[in-house]
Amino acid sequence: MRTICRIVLALCLATTSAIAGAALNVFACEPEWGALAQELGGDKVAVFTATTALQDPHRIEARPSLIARARSADLLVCTGAELEIGWVPLLLTQSGNARIQAG
Amino acid sequence: MHRTLLSAIAIAVAWGAPLAAHAEDAELAKLREEVRQLKQAYESRIQALERRVQEAEAKAGKAEEAAAQSAQAAPAPAPAGAAPAGAGAFNPAVSLILNGTLGSLQKDPDSYRINGFVPTQGDVKPPPRGASLGESELALSASVDRLFRGALFVSVAPEGGAAVEEGYFETLGLGHGFSIKAGRFFSSVGYQNEVHAHAWDFTDMALANKVFLGGQLADDGLQLRWVAPTDLFVELGLEAGRGRKFPGGPDGGASRNGFGAATLFAHLGGDIGAGASWRAGASYLRASPRDRGYDDLDSAGVSVRDSFTGRSRLWALDGVFKWAPEGNPTETSLKLQGEYFRRSEDGDLTYDTQAASLGTQAGGYRSRQSGWYLQGAYQFVPQWRAGYRYDQLNAGTTNVGLVDAGALSAADFPILGGYNARRHTLMFDWSPSEFSRLRLQLARDYARAGEPDNQVFLQYVMSLGAHGAHKF
Numbered sequence: 125m126r127t128i129c130r131i132v133l134a135l136c137l138a139t140t141s142a143i144a145g146a147a148l149n150v151f152a153c154e155p156e157w158g159a160l161a162q163e164l165g166g167d168k169v170a171v172f173t174a175t176t177a178l179q180d181p182h183r184i185e186a187r188p189s190l191i192a193r194a195r196s197a198d199l200l201v202c203t204g205a206e207l208e209i210g211w212v213p214l215l216l217t218q219s220g221n222a223r224i225q226a227g
Numbered sequence: 228m229h230r231t232l233l234s235a236i237a238i239a240v241a242w243g244a245p246l247a248a249h250a251e252d253a254e255l256a257k258l259r260e261e262v263r264q265l266k267q268a269y270e271s272r273i274q275a276l277e278r279r280v281q282e283a284e285a286k287a288g289k290a291e292e293a294a295a296q297s298a299q300a301a302p303a304p305a306p307a308g309a310a311p312a313g314a315g316a317f318n319p320a321v322s323l324i325l326n327g328t329l330g331s332l333q334k335d336p337d338s339y340r341i342n343g344f345v346p347t348q349g350d351v352k353p354p355p356r357g358a359s360l361g362e363s364e365l366a367l368s369a370s371v372d373r374l375f376r377g378a379l380f381v382s383v384a385p386e387g388g389a390a391v392e393e394g395y396f397e398t399l400g401l402g403h404g405f406s407i408k409a410g411r412f413f414s415s416v417g418y419q420n421e422v423h424a425h426a427w428d429f430t431d432m433a434l435a436n437k438v439f440l441g442g443q444l445a446d447d448g449l450q451l452r453w454v455a456p457t458d459l460f461v462e463l464g465l466e467a468g469r470g471r472k473f474p475g476g477p478d479g480g481a482s483r484n485g486f487g488a489a490t491l492f493a494h495l496g497g498d499i500g501a502g503a504s505w506r507a508g509a510s511y512l513r514a515s516p517r518d519r520g521y522d523d524l525d526s527a528g529v530s531v532r533d534s535f536t537g538r539s540r541l542w543a544l545d546g547v548f549k550w551a552p553e554g555n556p557t558e559t560s561l562k563l564q565g566e567y568f569r570r571s572e573d574g575d576l577t578y579d580t581q582a583a584s585l586g587t588q589a590g591g592y593r594s595r596q597s598g599w600y601l602q603g604a605y606q607f608v609p610q611w612r613a614g615y616r617y618d619q620l621n622a623g624t625t626n627v628g629l630v631d632a633g634a635l636s637a638a639d640f641p642i643l644g645g646y647n648a649r650r651h652t653l654m655f656d657w658s659p660s661e662f663s664r665l666r667l668q669l670a671r672d673y674a675r676a677g678e679p680d681n682q683v684f685l686q687y688v689m690s691l692g693a694h695g696a697h698k699f
Contacts, residue, residue, distance in 0.1 A: 176501055178553040187504040187549070187699045188460030188496020195404050195454045210661075214696045217376060220454050222400035227373040 151197035151224070153208050154181055161201055172197070181207050186214035194219040319369035320693035324425040326361040328354040329685040334675065341438055342646040342676040343622030344596065345535065346521040347473040349441025353431055353672070354684055360385040361686075364392065364425060374399060380423070392423075393445055404454040414444045415464055415492045416510045417566045418545035425688045426697050428562070428604045429654055430668045434618035435598035439541055439568045441473035444512075446488055460496035460506070465489070474539040474570075476516030488514040496699070503550040506699060512541040520580065526638035529584040533640070535592060537574010543567065547699070560606045567599040576627055578635060588635065590628030594643075597621045602652075610658055618650040648674040662690040 147170040152158035158173035165171070172193045175181050181203070184190075194200070194215040202208050216225055330336075332353060339352045354361065362385065368378035377396040383389045395410030413421045419436055420443055432442055448468030455461035470480040470487020480487020490513075496506035520534040544567045551560040576592035579585060602616035622645045629635045637644060650673060656666035665687050672680040 176554065178501075179555040180557050183556050184554075185549070185699050186696060187498065188462075188494070188506045189458070189498040189504060191454060191462075192458060192460035192496070196456045196458075210696045214698065217397060217399060217406070218454070218698075220398075220401055220404040220406040220452065222402035225373065225400035226370075 149196050149198045151194055151200045153200075153202035153212065157201040157203070161199075182210060184208070184211050186211040186218065190215055191218045194224060195221050197221060198223050200224040319367045322366045322690060322692035322694045324364040324366070324423075325687075325689045325691070326363070326425060327359060327687055328361055328430065329358050330354045330356050331683045332356055332680060333682070334678075334680040339674070340642060341434060341620070341648050341674040342642060342644065343620060343648060344438040344642070345594075346523075346642060347438065347441035348521060349437070349443075349473055351432070351437040351442050353670075353682060354686070362424065364423065370399065371396065404456060406452045406454075408450040408452070409448070411445055411447045412450065414440075414446060414466060414468070414490055414512070415450070415508075416440065416444060416490055416512045416541065417543040417568070418506070418508060418547055418564065419566065420444055421698060423697075425690065428564075428602065428612075428614050429616055429652055430666065430684050430686050433566070433600040433602070433616065434620050434648055434650055434674060435566060435568050435600050438598060438620060439474070439543075439570055444472055446470065446472050446475070448486065448488075458497075460494070462494040462496075464492045464494075466492075470514050470516070473519070474512070474516060474541065474572075475514040476519040476536070478517050480515040481517060487516075488512065501554045502552055503548065504554075504699070505546065505548045507546045508544070510543045510545075512543070514539045516574075518580075521642075523640060523642050525579070525584050525640075526636055527584055531579040531584050532581050534577045534580050535572070535574055536577070537572060537592065539570065539572045539574075541568060541570045543569075549699070556606065558606075558609055561603070562605075563601075563603045565599065565601040567597070569595075569597040571595050576629070578629055578639065585635070585639075588629055590630075590632060590634070592625075592627055594623065594625040596623035596625070604654075612654075612656050612658070614652075614654045614656075616650075616652040616654075618648070618652075620648040622646055622648075644676070646676045650674060662694065664688040 147168055148165065150158075150161045150165065150169045150171045152161055152171055152173045154175055155173050155177050158171045161169055162171045174190055174193070175184055190211065191214075197219075200212075202212055330353070336353045336355055340346060341351070363383045365381045365383065366378065368376070370376045375396050376399050378393065379391070380393040381389050382392045391411060393410075393412050395408050395412040397408040398406050401407060415421055417436070417440070419427075419433060420440055424443075436442065446466075446468030448466055450464060450466045452462060452464040455463075466489065467486040468488045468490075469475070471477060472488075475488045490510060492508060492510035494506060494508040496504070498504045515538050517536045518534045519536070520532050522530055522532055525531050546565055548563040549560065550562075552558065572592065572594045574592050575589055577587060577589040579587050581587075598618070598620035600616060600618040602614060604612050604614035606612045622643075625643050625645070627635075627637075627640055627643065630637050630640065650670060652668060652670040654666055654668040656664055658664045666685070668682075668684040668686065670680075670682040670684075672682055674680070
């Protein structure tokens with residue numbers, strides 16, 4: 125019983141330390157911001173880029189994979205100025221993530 | 228002679244030297260004079276500039292004071308002016324959708340019925356014959372504060388009268404993937420039910436949506452949604468509504484003060500490579516209608532009103548797949564979509580509630596029915612798309628207790644007679660921008676038992692003003 129308790133405690137500590145050392149999730153709208161975030165963050169950030177250089181950011185839709193990634197994001201880096209008006213507002217309302225809301 | 232010459236030379240030199248010296252002196256004096264004049268000129272210019280700078284500084288000082296004063300004065304009128312500015316400070320995004328059709332139908336759309344299924348009393352008719360203005364839709368949406376966002380969608384009928392299509396508020400960032408929506412909103416049953424009419428790929432709804440959801444189901448109630456923190460999109464949701472819209476009844480549900488309809492839904496979604504994305508969903512809608520009436524013709528040809536009270540359960544599966552080369556839909560794109568519905572209703576069916584024909588009679592009612600549709604739209608050149616949709620309904624089994632007991636005949640419930648409706652629809656549309664669309668739609672509609680209805684529609688959809696994003 126004691127050994128089991130010790131093993132469970134060790135596992136808990138191990139996972140907590142792993143979570144504490146987890147990277148910051150950055151959701152970048154365009155590859156430029158993704159590259160910038162990666163440069164600034166190094167290995168402390170996990171960057172997800174929503175669009176590729178071959179895509180027109182104005183024509184992108186708020187598809188399920190983007191909603192899922194926005195839900196786990198800690199930081200949202202986008203261009204604004206209504207470039208991503210077709211999808212970023214929808215990501216903010218659909219993801220239920222308080223960390224990336226405006227204001 | 229030499230002496231004279233020498234002396235002459237000496238005198239000349241002597242004279243020349245002072246002359247030269249004079250000349251030098253004169254030049255020097257001239258230079259000095261010039262320098263003095265230059266100095267004077269520059270000094271005077273510098274003095275003039277300094278004076279100007281001083282004047283400018285004085286003016287700036289005065290201007291600052293004046294600005295400070297006016298800044299103090301400005302907040303005073305600003306609150307007075309802030310009342311109108313404050314209303315605009317909410318800045319609701321307003322948009323107006325205009326749509327109209329030019330229709331040519333073989334059969335009169337006013338007598339449109341889908342055989343095999345209980346009429347929904349909803350907006351299921353195809354667009355009218357000839358030139359007709361369709362429903363105009365006014366949409367207002369804005370953030371309320373950092374916690375909420377609200378939206379109102381009003382549809383203005385062409386003959387006058389406005390109806391609220393959707394009016395709700397939703398939470399922004401409740402945290403941990405949760406969102407709550409409350410008010411009147413399109414239910415998340417299936418996929419197409421949540422899509423506004425101006426964003427449809429075809430001029431009208433699929434037959435399955437018309438028959439099982441009354442066109443589009445928008446009930447008053449609450450919705451709770453949760454997005455899982457996974458890379459694969461997983462969304463679970465629960466809705467509870469008043470139950471006054473089909474498949475609910477006019478009085479809501481069985482309990483007077485409670486919720487008459489509830490929906491459960493789950494969505495999965497993801498990407499396949501850079502170019503393709505998909506979403507699949509499953510939903511369950513349960514309603515308890517009381518006295519849900521509809522009109523039918525009985526065997527004597529008299530129009531009677533029948534009503535159903537009982538329990539209605541609907542299961543729906545939906546899937547949508549979108550593809551574009553490298554995920555960029557500017558040149559070409561493809562969208563495939565399909566839904567499958569299965570409904571079971573159990574309860575009591577009352578014949579002729581107003582005793583217009585053979586007298587009011589009640590009996591049991593049990594029906595198991597299904598329907599599905601599959602549609603695709605392909606953008607083959609920028610701005611042009613072609614689409615095809617196939618609808619199929621299966622009337623399944625409908626047991627009317629009064630008919631089974633022999634009290635009435637099947638001809639007294641003609642609309643419930645077994646008939647499997649289907650329809651083919653072909654469309655071409657041109658969208659020069661995301662705000663305008665012109666569509667040509669051809670349909671061969673077998674919804675009515677008998678001859679098919681050949682329909683041709685030319686439709687325009689115009690968006691004015693700020694237009695929010697559409698869901699995937």
